[in-house]
Amino acid sequence: MKPSTSAREPLRTGELARIAGVSPDTVRYYERRSLLPPARRTAAGYRAFPAEAVARIKVVRGALAAGFSVSELEAILRERDRGGAPCRRVRSLAAEKLVAVESHLRDLERWRRELRRTLARWDRLLRKTGRGKRAGLLDTLASSPPIGRDPLRCARLGSSISRATSGNRRRERGS
Amino acid sequence: MKPSTSAREPLRTGELARIAGVSPDTVRYYERRSLLPPARRTAAGYRAFPAEAVARIKVVRGALAAGFSVSELEAILRERDRGGAPCRRVRSLAAEKLVAVESHLRDLERWRRELRRTLARWDRLLRKTGRGKRAGLLDTLASSPPIGRDPLRCARLGSSISRATSGNRRRERGS
DNA sequence: CTACACCCTGGAGCATAGTCCAGAGTCAAG
DNA sequence: CTTGACTCTGGACTATGCTCCAGGGTGTAG
Numbered sequence A, B: 001m002k003p004s005t006s007a008r009e010p011l012r013t014g015e016l017a018r019i020a021g022v023s024p025d026t027v028r029y030y031e032r033r034s035l036l037p038p039a040r041r042t043a044a045g046y047r048a049f050p051a052e053a054v055a056r057i058k059v060v061r062g063a064l065a066a067g068f069s070v071s072e073l074e075a076i077l078r079e080r081d082r083g084g085a086p087c088r089r090v091r092s093l094a095a096e097k098l099v100a101v102e103s104h105l106r107d108l109e110r111w112r113r114e115l116r117r118t119l120a121r122w123d124r125l126l127r128k129t130g131r132g133k134r135a136g137l138l139d140t141l142a143s144s145p146p147i148g149r150d151p152l153r154c155a156r157l158g159s160s161i162s163r164a165t166s167g168n169r170r171r172e173r174g175s
Numbered sequence C: 001c002t003a004c005a006c007c008c009t010g011g012a013g014c015a016t017a018g019t020c021c022a023g024a025g026t027c028a029a030g
Numbered sequence D: 001c002t003t004g005a006c007t008c009t010g011g012a013c014t015a016t017g018c019t020c021c022a023g024g025g026t027g028t029a030g
Helices: A013-020 A024-032 A052-066 A070-081 A087-127 A151-165 B013-020 B024-032 B052-066 B070-081 B087-127 B151-165
Strands: none
Touching: A013 A024, A013 A052, A024 A052, A052 A070, A052 B087, A070 A087, A087 B052, A087 B087, B013 B024, B013 B052, B024 B052, B052 B070, B070 B087
16 A cells, blocks of 8 residues: 555645645645644645645545535544544435435425426416516516425525526636 | 505514514615615604515515525516516526526436445445444545536535525524 | 745635624603 | 613624635745
């Protein structure tokens, strides 16, 4: 199990970031949030990471993608680094994620059904309404909340969606 | 079309809120965000809403539940109040929501599949690992990102999910 | 010596739809 | 007059996982 990474042992923040496919800011952020053990420092105060940090970051990214939160990971990794085996907790956390995902899936499906019905109704309304005349589309939503008594969750999702829909600037910078 | 609401005409903030099923803070918020036209004021500075405000709030809640954002609604309602007929825009906005919802649905389904596979793999690992020994569950996620190169959206969803999962304090206050 | 690339830190910003707060005024009943 | 229920305002706060910034230091090639 000798480290076979192509880069020489002590990695600086930027190197580690490039190899792991994240931004230097993210590396520093992970260290601050204890997802990465505190790096050694050079005389000048530069971070010097061991090669294992690359794998660690990949684990973190994978876990985040799976739905774990930074603070959950913090606790888990902390225990693991102390020699503990938080496997059961990890498993049950993942099981919770699955339950949550399934419930969201149901919400989204209901939402999709509602949107489709709404669009169909609106198209009917629009067809029998003159151009430039108001069809009162929104008004048909007034009594609609059979969505349950908590439109908030949907609204929240809605916002994250509209963000995902539109802007994707950033990225692209280096050589 | 005479207002048949049971309460006397000029509604104060709290009355309107109770009738419409939202909090007084929310009523003021909607007014500030121009979802509600500016209310008349009594001599003391209290808001005095017309009975129509109830319906307006219901429309807003319905639209929010359908996925419209406050600022979209602001623009739409503003134009409608000026006598315009933003129906086409409303319709196309809703169509966009549908597209977004469907795409999220696909993401969530992929996520669910991944979680299920992960759990199955982990259970296999756990079975052949002694109690209290580390099974390296998280490590199996390191190379997993076939989720695409953007775990962010998932992570974001994850967070909104965990919030939805756990805490639902507040509410309950009145008589 | 001078670019130029890279590193550091602490802190603000993002984006949403509210919620909650303090400090202060209003109003009807008792 | 006091109590209690209500109202007002402007602003801070919530949650997340980064991202970006200013202001300043480091390292090295030319």
